[in-house]
Amino acid sequence: MCITIVNLVAALLDHKPFSYSMAAALIALSILMFDSLTEIEAATKHSQPIMLLLKASLPALYLLVDGLRSRKGGRPRPAPSEG
Numbered sequence: 892m893c894i895t896i897v898n899l900v901a902a903l904l905d906h907k908p909f910s911y912s913m914a915a916a917l918i919a920l921s922i923l924m925f926d927s928l929t930e931i932e933a934a935t936k937h938s939q940p941i942m943l944l945l946k947a948s949l950p951a952l953y954l955l956v957d958g959l960r961s962r963k964g965g966r967p968r969p970a971p972s973e974g
Contacts, residue, residue: 899956 897909925931 896952896956900959902960 897903898905925934
């Protein structure tokens with residue numbers, strides 16, 4: 892999702908330049924976040940409210956990114972067809 896947001900804000904046509912760097916960053920974060928398997932289990936058991944909040948806030952995030960794109964002068968939107 893981060894790659895999509897960066898593409899939308901920067902008005903890029905291709906996501907490939909960010910894919911490997913984002914994957915490497917996520918692997919490094921996942922290694923640094925947890926010290927043991929017990930911590931991973933505790934985090935997944937108690938993260939349901941946070942995940943539901945994140946899912947509920949996704950439309951607002953898309954609206955924010957769309958606003959940033961339109962202010963920055965991203966890709967023009969197609970005009971609605973009359974008829």
